[in-house]
Amino acid sequence: MHTRRSSRSLRTGGILLTAALLVSACSASASTGPSASATAAAEVTLAALPEATPAALAPYYGQKARWRSCGVPGFQCATLKAPLDYAKPGAGDVRLAVSRKKATGPGKRLGSLFVNPGGPGGSAVGYLQAYAGIGYPAAVRARYDMVAVDPRGVARSEPVECLDGREMDTYTQTDTTPDNVRETSELVDSYKEFAEACGAHSPGLLRHVSTVETARDMDIVRAVLGDRKLNYVGASYGTFLGATYAGLFPGRAGRLVLDGAMDPSLPARRMNLDQTAGFETAFQSFAKDCVQQPDCPLGGKGTPTAEVGRHLKAFFRKLDAHPIPTGDADGRRLGEALATTGVIAAMYDESSWAQLREALTSAMKDKDGAGLLMLSDSYYERDAGGRYSNLMSANAAVNCLDLPPAYGSPEEVERALPSFEKASPVFGEGLAWASLSCAYWPVRATGEPHRIEARGAAPIIVVGTTRDPATPYRWARALAVQLASARLLTYEGDGHTAYGRGSTCIDSAIDAYLLRGTPPVEGKRCS
Numbered sequence: 001m002h003t004r005r006s007s008r009s010l011r012t013g014g015i016l017l018t019a020a021l022l023v024s025a026c027s028a029s030a031s032t033g034p035s036a037s038a039t040a041a042a043e044v045t046l047a048a049l050p051e052a053t054p055a056a057l058a059p060y061y062g063q064k065a066r067w068r069s070c071g072v073p074g075f076q077c078a079t080l081k082a083p084l085d086y087a088k089p090g091a092g093d094v095r096l097a098v099s100r101k102k103a104t105g106p107g108k109r110l111g112s113l114f115v116n117p118g119g120p121g122g123s124a125v126g127y128l129q130a131y132a133g134i135g136y137p138a139a140v141r142a143r144y145d146m147v148a149v150d151p152r153g154v155a156r157s158e159p160v161e162c163l164d165g166r167e168m169d170t171y172t173q174t175d176t177t178p179d180n181v182r183e184t185s186e187l188v189d190s191y192k193e194f195a196e197a198c199g200a201h202s203p204g205l206l207r208h209v210s211t212v213e214t215a216r217d218m219d220i221v222r223a224v225l226g227d228r229k230l231n232y233v234g235a236s237y238g239t240f241l242g243a244t245y246a247g248l249f250p251g252r253a254g255r256l257v258l259d260g261a262m263d264p265s266l267p268a269r270r271m272n273l274d275q276t277a278g279f280e281t282a283f284q285s286f287a288k289d290c291v292q293q294p295d296c297p298l299g300g301k302g303t304p305t306a307e308v309g310r311h312l313k314a315f316f317r318k319l320d321a322h323p324i325p326t327g328d329a330d331g332r333r334l335g336e337a338l339a340t341t342g343v344i345a346a347m348y349d350e351s352s353w354a355q356l357r358e359a360l361t362s363a364m365k366d367k368d369g370a371g372l373l374m375l376s377d378s379y380y381e382r383d384a385g386g387r388y389s390n391l392m393s394a395n396a397a398v399n400c401l402d403l404p405p406a407y408g409s410p411e412e413v414e415r416a417l418p419s420f421e422k423a424s425p426v427f428g429e430g431l432a433w434a435s436l437s438c439a440y441w442p443v444r445a446t447g448e449p450h451r452i453e454a455r456g457a458a459p460i461i462v463v464g465t466t467r468d469p470a471t472p473y474r475w476a477r478a479l480a481v482q483l484a485s486a487r488l489l490t491y492e493g494d495g496h497t498a499y500g501r502g503s504t505c506i507d508s509a510i511d512a513y514l515l516r517g518t519p520p521v522e523g524k525r526c527s
Contacts, residue, residue, distance in 0.1 A: 042265045042449035046247035048456075049216075053223075056089040061223045065098065072129045075101050080224060082152065082217040084208050094208070096217055097156030099125045100147045100225075101133040111227045111254070113144035113514070114218065116151075118236030118260070120211070121394035123155035124148035132233075135500070137507070140514055144231065149221050151241070153202070153209035153397055159390040160205060160397045162198040168388045169332060172380055175320065176337050176430040184410050187433060192440045198393060199442030206443045209394070210401045215245040219252065229254030229458075231514070235497045236260040236471055237398075239462070243479060246454035253457040255517060257510055260497035261462050263475040265451045265482065268399075269406040269416075269435070273423055274472050276431045280424035282347040282469035283309065285494050289353060297361040309426045315364055316340060326369040330386055334369025340430055342375035347469040350494040396437065402447040405438035412436075455484045459519040461510065463498050465491045487519045492527040503527065 053061050063080055070077040080096045083089040103109045115136075117127040128148035136146065150157035163171055171190055178184040198206060218241075222230045231254040234242035239258035246253040266274070287308035290296040298311045316336045323333035332338070346356035352375075359371025381389035407413050413436050420432035438445075454460070460483050464476025473490075480488035491498035491506050498506045505526030512518045 042267070042451060044448065044450040046244065046264075046450050046452045048250055048454075049248050051251055054089075057083070057086075057220075060089070060220050063220075063224050065224050067100075070099055070129065075099055075129050075133060077125075080221060082213075082220050084204065086213060086216055092204075094152045094158055094205070094217070096152065096221065097125055097150045098147070098221055099128055100145050101128070101141070102145050104138075104142050107139075107143050109145070110143045110515070111145070111229075111231055112147040112222070112225050113140065114147050114149065114222075114230060114232045116148070116232070116234040116238035116241055118234070118238040119154070119391065119395055120151065120237045120241075120398035121154055121391040122237075123150055123389070125150045125156055137511055140511060143515060145225075147221075147225065149218060151209070151214040151394075151398075152217060153205055153390075154394045155390065158205060160198060160209065160393045161201040161390060162194055162393040162396075165382075165386040165388055166330075167193075167197070168380070168382070168392070169330065169386065172341070172376070172382075173332065173335055173337050175335070176340070176433045177316075177320065178433065179320075188410060188436070188440075191437050194396070194437070195440045195442055198397060202393075202397070203442075206397055207401070207446075209397045210446055211241055211244050211398065212248070212447070214398075215241060215248055218245055219249055222252065227254075228252070231255045233257040233259065233499070233510075233514075235499075237262065239471070239479070240264055243452045243454070243460075243483065246457045246460060246483070247452040250454045250457040253454060253460065255458065255514055256460045257463065257499065257513065258460065258479065259463040259499045259510075260468055260471040261464055261476040261479045262471055263478040263482075265449050265478065266475075267406075267449045268403045268438075272406055272431065272435045273419060274474065275470060276420055276428055277423040278472040279344060279347055279427050279431070279469045281467050281472070282494065283312075283343075283424070283426055285350070285467055286347065286353055286356070289350075290357060293354075293357060295357050295361060297357065297364045306425070312343070312360075313426055315360075319363075324363060324367045324369045326373045328370075328373060329384075332373065334363060334373055337430075338376045339363065339369070339372045340427065341379050342372035344427065344469075345375045345379035348496040396441070400438040400441040401443060401445055403438075403449065404445040405441065406435040408439050410436065451482045452479070453482055453484050457483070457485050458517075459513075460486045461489055461513055461519060462486045463489045463491065463506070463510070465493055465495065465498050467494045468496050470496045487522055487524075489520050490523075490525040492525060498526075 065078040067076040067078050078098045081093040084092040084094050115132045116124045125148045133146045153160040174190040178187050229252050232242050239261040242256050242258050284305050287305045291299045291303045298308045319339050320336040323335035326334050346352040362368040362371050381391045420428035462480040464473045466473045480486040503526050509520040
């Protein structure tokens with residue numbers, strides 16, 4: 001999701017991810033009501049690991065990287081090993097795909113700068129080669145070796161596999177706003193089939209794709225590259241990964257930038273509600289802008305935001321009953337599920353609003369769903385040949401392992417619907433039902449909500465955007481409070497993440513930190 005340095009770029013067919021995808025993140029309690037355990041922030045704090053490397057892990061830390069050409073000019077690639085199970089290092093390995101672009105100079109080399117675009121499930125290697133390694137500020141690339149590691153289970157690092165392309169087409173078109181018992185049963189069956197396929201194709205790996213394990217993998221790569229400390233820029237879910245690294249290895253945390261921050265202390269039920277409200281906030285910004293444009297199909301000047309939302313919701317209902325043609329080679333029609341995903345995709349990046357207006361106009365007035373289908377496909381990383389990346393598979397695998405499921409049954413979702421619809425009249429119903437996806441996962445969650453303090457770490461920059469749809473600003477504030485050495489940097493604006501999105505104020509503050517180690521003043525705000 002990133003060519004214009006935002007979390008999602010919808011300008012091209014490809015998409016590099018930095019978003020926490022929808023609300024498939026799983027939540028803390030399967031109780032029937034919003035109990036304290038289901039909604040309150042956690043009291044548990046992530047404990048640091050011993051500074052000394054355990055003898056059983058010494059062979060991993062002592063590896064030598066054998067660099068080779070990636071086939072992409074200027075980049076090198078290597079494969080390193082990590083233990084499948086850190087509790088049993090001798091029980092097998094995971095192969096990690098690593099890529100780097102060496103510092104170009106001039107100036108003294110500052111070490112490696114790891115980047116991660118989020119997801120979970122986004123390819124860090126793909127992000128490095130398509131954007132960060134060529135698009136980050138020249139001064140940063142001059143002083144750092146730009147480095148990426150695909151997290152275990154993602155892209156080139158032994159990807160989790162679930163459904164094939166045709167099966168994913170069916171899955172992504174499943175109605176996520178069921179109107180009756182039959183449709184509810186069909187949605188539950190789709191979640192079960194997805195989970196069963198993941199369990200069948202990746203049974204061993206599925207138990208070992210947690211964020212804690214990925215953070216420990218990054219420490220191995222740091223050591224192999226010869227860096228005393230880890231320097232890192234992570235976006236969206238990548239902030240959770242970076243914060244986890246700092247919590248486990250505070251003495252090895254170098255210059256860390258956490259952009260579009262997540263709050264690790266929340267159970268997923270609360271996260272899902274917060275994110276639903278975040279998409280509503282983003283939609284309201286879009287709606288206010290849309291009615292000022294001559295091509296807005298949802299209303300004209302003076303149309304209240306709530307009415308714009310009702311118009312869109314009514315359009316979704318029409319598609320639910322009567323999907324429209326798209327011209328797709330595989331015969332897919334645009335129903336409510338794909339249309340909703342297409343709209344949500346455009347919420348990540350305000351530069352996509354014009355594209356969304358055009359796509360909505362074509363669909364609503366000309367019964368042509370091609371534009372919204374293109375937005376949806378970019379979200380799911382589906383190519384023109386019907387092939388999907390493993391983004392959605394890895395996203396579910398990590399989320400469902402990191403936190404217990406939000407809801408355990410359709411009945412629990414139905415009881416929660418009013419709170420979701422209050423959070424977002426437009427998206428609430430569908431996102432509430434999406435919260436059920438981890439209930440049928442074949443592997444029990446190993447993680448739980450927890451605070452991360454990382455006491456002893458160097459200054460950490462936490463970046464929050466005030467109208468971020470996927471990682472609401474309140475999460476950035478919460479993480480900045482938890483991390484003992486955090487400095488909160490605020491971007492007053494739209495879209496997901498802030499670095500490289502056109503704010504000279506944000507970019508200069510982060511660049512000064514990366515290049516000189518100078519964190520921004522506490523409470524700095526940019527627009």
